Amino acid sequence: MQTNMRKEINEIPEAAARLLENSASAVTAAGKALRERDPQFFVTVARGSSDHAALFLKYAIELTAGRPVASLGPSLASIYGAKLKLGGAAAIAISQSGKSPDIVAMAEGATKGGAISIALTNTLPSPLADACTHSLDLSAGPELSVAATKSYVNSIVAGLAVLAEWTGDSDLDRAVKTLPEQFAKAVALDWSDLAGDLKDAQSLYVLGRGPGLAIASEAALKFKETSGMHAEAYSSAEVLHGPVALVGPSFPVIALAARDAAEASVTGMADSLADRGAYACVTAAGAKSARKLPFVATGHPITDALALIVPFYGFVEAWSRGKGLDPDKPVNLKKVTETR
Numbered sequence: 001m002q003t004n005m006r007k008e009i010n011e012i013p014e015a016a017a018r019l020l021e022n023s024a025s026a027v028t029a030a031g032k033a034l035r036e037r038d039p040q041f042f043v044t045v046a047r048g049s050s051d052h053a054a055l056f057l058k059y060a061i062e063l064t065a066g067r068p069v070a071s072l073g074p075s076l077a078s079i080y081g082a083k084l085k086l087g088g089a090a091a092i093a094i095s096q097s098g099k100s101p102d103i104v105a106m107a108e109g110a111t112k113g114g115a116i117s118i119a120l121t122n123t124l125p126s127p128l129a130d131a132c133t134h135s136l137d138l139s140a141g142p143e144l145s146v147a148a149t150k151s152y153v154n155s156i157v158a159g160l161a162v163l164a165e166w167t168g169d170s171d172l173d174r175a176v177k178t179l180p181e182q183f184a185k186a187v188a189l190d191w192s193d194l195a196g197d198l199k200d201a202q203s204l205y206v207l208g209r210g211p212g213l214a215i216a217s218e219a220a221l222k223f224k225e226t227s228g229m230h231a232e233a234y235s236s237a238e239v240l241h242g243p244v245a246l247v248g249p250s251f252p253v254i255a256l257a258a259r260d261a262a263e264a265s266v267t268g269m270a271d272s273l274a275d276r277g278a279y280a281c282v283t284a285a286g287a288k289s290a291r292k293l294p295f296v297a298t299g300h301p302i303t304d305a306l307a308l309i310v311p312f313y314g315f316v317e318a319w320s321r322g323k324g325l326d327p328d329k330p331v332n333l334k335k336v337t338e339t340r
């Protein structure tokens with residue numbers, strides 16, 4: 001019998017298509033509000049997979065719109081009661097459930113502080129949607145597996161749709177609209193060869209750059225959640241500032257290169273680690289020494305990174321089962337994590 005996680009990975013293409021269809025008017029409204037406000041900077045409010053979606057959108061906004069984006073620690077509002085001055089800013093709050101108290105408190109604080117605030121949530125109505133000036137229904141459908149998959153992908157698709165609408169970036173808009181078909185190709189990719197390569201590892205790094213770092217962060221979290229595998233995400237530049245000392249034959253590296261300006265540097269990093277005797281693999285056709293992982297080239301530098309998570313999800317779900325674990329029920333976790 002298929003796990004819920006596997007079923008939900010298979011649903012990613014249709015969930016993205018449903019989101020794009022259902023959210024058209026909310027995307028238009030949020031884009032219009034951003035054009036009117038012309039925010040000089042953004043803040044994000046999110047935790048876990050949603051925070052990795054926020055990191056992806058941070059790079060996408062900075063690269064596309066040239067506005068800096070900062071991640072807020074929710075304790076600023078929920079514990080410290082800090083009053084942030086966010087006039088002239090926009091806030092993006094992301095949560096599948098829309099109800100973790102600290103996320104809601106921080107989103108409320110951002111709205112009260114003067115930000116135009118956009119909730120990206122799979123649950124409407126929800127306290128998070130109520131706390132924000134705008135909300136978008138992620139339309140991912142019920143997500144029963146504790147490990148988020150389709151809601152993570154749809155959080156990013158929703159944010160990119162708003163970004164394209166706000167900035168009038170027609171290339172990005174076209175790329176977002178083709179995502180359901182790109183995801184359908186990505187669902188069919190097979191990374192199962194990795195299982196044998198990683199079997200002796202106790203720990204590993206997932207590397208990326210730009211939007212790919214957000215995908216690497218999400219992949220590292222999923223290794224921990226579903227497979228009891230210690231994994232950390234690093235920028236392929238940051239890892240050189242110390243952490244690379246741990247890499248070796250039994251401390252592998254998975255490098256997630258997208259077809260963007262960072263492709264050569266991420267691939268070069270994977271090749272140089274492989275040349276030094278480490279196990280390294282990379283999503284790049286031009287890799288010389290690192291093992292090549294298959295990927296879908298979406299034709300747009302930002303959506304290209306997003307498509308990388310789909311075959312990874314498929315791999316990690318199977319790997320978890322192969323270890324005798326249930327990826328739907330990670331140890332010590334519940335579907336809705338409420339923090340304060």
Ligand SMILES: O=P(O)(O)OC[C@H]1O[C@](O)(CO)[C@@H](O)[C@@H]1O
Nearest residue numbers: 046047051071072073074075076
């Ligand atoms: O101060 P808090 O609420 O514990 O949150 C800190 C965390 O919040 C984030 O900024 C967003 O989740 C993380 O990067 C950081 O670790």
